[in-house]
Amino acid sequence: MPAIVVAGLERAFGEFRAVQGIDLAVEEGEIYGFLGPNGAGKTTTVRMLTTLLLPTGGRASVAGHDVVSEARQVRASIGVALQEAALDPLMTGRELIRLQATLQGLPPVEGRKRADSLLERVDLAAAADRRVGTYSGGMQRRLDLAAALVHEPRVLFLDEPTTGLDPVSRKTIWEEVRALNDDGTTVFLTTQYLEEADQLADNVGIIDNGRIVAEGTPEELKAEVGNPHIELGVGEGAVAEAERVLGEIGRLLPPKGGKRVLVEVEQGSAEIPRVVRALDEAGIEVESLELVRPTLDDVFVDKTGYHLEEEEAGEESGERSPA
């Protein structure tokens, strides 16, 4: 039985339709990556699935319970770590986990045991009696994750768990998510990082403007958008000639500018010798050569028309970057 089933789920805020009838299913024991830019509807969807927000249309069930009519049963089955770790800076780490254990109905002795073991697990035992306000961003995220696990939930919702973290803290969270999944926990992970979805998720759903625009395993999605391509750097005056030569081997892709030429190759690395030979015979000096396989960004571009990560960078200027 799927751990999460969503059918035609909608949420409107006045005239604005944040989520516009999405459908998805997440199997038990799966990591589902929910990928999209800020404002796409990821957090609104998670808030509905975790019973924090009522849908305005459609249905959803989590761990076999309807999120509206059986909200309390849903809340007993899930762990939630929301975007911007919702922590009280005046509490200590230990106090927070013990409070969470009480909220989840664990007996006091059991709650204390779980708190100690979870603090150990996320490497916060030494800082357990310090106030949360003194923790680094990575420590706060680990504490939030530990709090979400106190009752050993069947389904874990992680809303952008690594946003704003340094690479080391991000890797630590990834390892913990993988370990949890190995233990059988279903994970619903929202992210705006392509690499995160690619590294962690068994299945990925891409959401844009409140609609799911693509869904599948990362490999299936990448295969859908086409073949690998070779990216070549050539001398200043040789770009046009290189394009002519390579155009006979494969489909040329829009250039990235400068002295780079991109050509799609169906056979991947097997076609590299042919490309090098053809350029050599034409007397073109190759400065660099790289085989590039399709990424989730290519999938994102294919489905939405713009780059996700450039979108994130471009948000401050309020612009969307076309592909």
Added chain:
Amino acid sequence: MSDFAATARVVRALGARSIRQTFRRPQLISPIVVFPTLLLAIQTGGAGAGIELPGFPPVQSFLQFMLAGSMMQSMMLAGNSGGIAFAVDIEMGFTDRLFAAPIPRFAIVLGRLAGTAALGLFASIWFLAIGLIFGADIEGGVPGALLAMALITASALAVGGIGAAIALQTGSASVVQGLFPLVLVVLFLSSAFFPQALMVEPARTIAEYNPFSFIVEGVREPIIAGIDLTQTLEAVAAIAGIIALGLVLSARALKHRLRVG
């Protein structure tokens, strides 16, 4: 464990957190303790001769008269601080953690109110202790002191309910904080700091119908004269009315909060 016992544990844990939060955040505790204590010292030192005025109720000292008013002020500011702290929880997303837990959602409001009521109890003990240290008698003896403490504790719960409702409705600590002057207006338009008989119109009429006048008189009587059943019942009725109002407003605001997410 029964549902009731589990909910009681949650309310107690959230109440304890709320008290810790107040004592760890100076901007929350200082209005409850420092401000009313200073005002008590200034008024007692500067207006002590007021008790000689014709129409002033018979009291041992101005300090004895003022204790009930100071307790009321501290209690109302505890309610306001509780509302601010609740709004801060909403702003920083901490209430999402609570709303996502498998507990009845009214337990979240009750936990906050339990903490506010405990602060009310603390305020009553603080000012009774100050009174006793500086020579004020509690005419109603131990039962009178206990009655004053119980009324202030229940009042804190009542006022906290209104603070919690505003916090849930607005989700903004600034808005709740903005009600601070209103607390003082309500108090000064009651008999908290001055006998109703000596007030001029329209303050006198307003004070006559101000529910906080009934509460303050119910708290004051056991201190300056002894327990009076009528005044006690009037105070209890006023508190019950404010609790009912607070609960209705909180329930509506809670629904609103869950609807808007």
